[in-house]
Amino acid sequence: MTLDSRSPLPQQDPEVADWLLREDRRQAATLTLIASENHCSAAVREACQSRITDKYAEGYPGKRYYGGCEIADAIEVLAQKRALQLFAGAEEANVQPHSGTTANVAALLALAGPGGRIVGMALKAGGHLSHGHDKSHTGQVFAARQYGVRPEDGRVDLDEVRKVCQEHQPKVLIAGGSSYSRNLDYAAFAAIAREVGAVLMADVAHPAGLMAAGVVPSPIGIADVVTMTTHKTLRGPRGGMILAKKAFAKAINSAVFPGGQGGPLMHQIAGKAVAFGEALRPPFRDYQQKVKDNAAWLAQCLLARGLDIVSGGTDNHIVLVDLQKTEVTGQQVEERALAAGLSVNKNAVPGDPRPPMVTSGLRLGTAAVTTRGMGRTEMEVIADVITGLVRGQDPERFRASIAALGEQFRLP
Numbered sequence: 001m002t003l004d005s006r007s008p009l010p011q012q013d014p015e016v017a018d019w020l021l022r023e024d025r026r027q028a029a030t031l032t033l034i035a036s037e038n039h040c041s042a043a044v045r046e047a048c049q050s051r052i053t054d055k056y057a058e059g060y061p062g063k064r065y066y067g068g069c070e071i072a073d074a075i076e077v078l079a080q081k082r083a084l085q086l087f088a089g090a091e092e093a094n095v096q097p098h099s100g101t102t103a104n105v106a107a108l109l110a111l112a113g114p115g116g117r118i119v120g121m122a123l124k125a126g127g128h129l130s131h132g133h134d135k136s137h138t139g140q141v142f143a144a145r146q147y148g149v150r151p152e153d154g155r156v157d158l159d160e161v162r163k164v165c166q167e168h169q170p171k172v173l174i175a176g177g178s179s180y181s182r183n184l185d186y187a188a189f190a191a192i193a194r195e196v197g198a199v200l201m202a203d204v205a206h207p208a209g210l211m212a213a214g215v216v217p218s219p220i221g222i223a224d225v226v227t228m229t230t231h232k233t234l235r236g237p238r239g240g241m242i243l244a245k246k247a248f249a250k251a252i253n254s255a256v257f258p259g260g261q262g263g264p265l266m267h268q269i270a271g272k273a274v275a276f277g278e279a280l281r282p283p284f285r286d287y288q289q290k291v292k293d294n295a296a297w298l299a300q301c302l303l304a305r306g307l308d309i310v311s312g313g314t315d316n317h318i319v320l321v322d323l324q325k326t327e328v329t330g331q332q333v334e335e336r337a338l339a340a341g342l343s344v345n346k347n348a349v350p351g352d353p354r355p356p357m358v359t360s361g362l363r364l365g366t367a368a369v370t371t372r373g374m375g376r377t378e379m380e381v382i383a384d385v386i387t388g389l390v391r392g393q394d395p396e397r398f399r400a401s402i403a404a405l406g407e408q409f410r411l412p
């Protein structure tokens, strides 16, 4: 539990303390299969709750608008240095973005300019809101066009990407997604970008950790700019980061600050530095290999039990279950799963006729349960539960076995 006996919080604010304690218990008792979540280490959490949260450090190391920034400078430089070690071949790192969305907006403003043309993967095909969706600033501030995936195999159709780019002539082509379970051919994206004179931006928010460990292909050295979140497979604190080739770094730095943000969240940057340090140590590679193996096995187990998986499997930590041939919606299975103790999220599948709050799919991710130490046997239990819930079995009958796994495999 987070709150120890020395914590002043329960005395001072019992209400918030109680909610936080309940969240600890909820996470402990629930198996998190939400692909965008993970459990960061106690060391990362400690850095994030440190006193440096009080410090304003507008600007960049050595060029701040406030005094007293020498320690903030050291921490930010360390985070940048570790980021560049981790993603070897990257030229410049900006560790200040508060989130993946602010990283993307800043990068796009730097690369395309207001009103500039951009092309990204459609949300309903597996992309992210911040890749040009009309409800996002990226769809409102930029002239955005989107590419999809082939309905028959759920994979990106590079011919379609090329066609959309030739028609739209974007300044930025975005490669990356939120519920895309296959590797992307970054070299092919770069070739298309070159053909139309666009810059290639890869958003690796999801596979960042797998990529850092070398267990999936990396766009570093291929894409001009790489954006990511630090809290998914990378297993750091909530936040964003941008890696850029030198030629783009100045514009990107200005777009982050002063363009889109004020003072950086120094406590989160300290947490990023700790997480990058963890990721540079050998156990991180083993962890990422297990994340990937668990996802592949989970997909296989679900297929063997008769469920459909978009694209027939996975190359990363994501398994996208296609419920179109069943009687249930993504929303129904999400609710049933929660009642059984599994935290999952409903997700559109390619060509989904249902609205986003209902959907015909389920997105599963193995990063968090692998952090807890789970392996093949537990993936089989999870596959049994998901299949049972899809077939209409009572969630209650699975509660005890899920709770037992929660007891056995503790949070970090």
Ligand SMILES: Cc1ncc(COP(=O)(O)O)c(C=O)c1O
Pocket: 036, 098, 099, 100, 101, 102, 104, 127, 128, 130, 176, 177, 178, 203, 204, 205, 206, 229, 239, 240
């Ligand atoms: C590919 C991708 N980019 C960006 C983001 C946005 O990250 P954040 O929620 O930190 O704004 C996400 C979040 O899920 C994502 O999947």
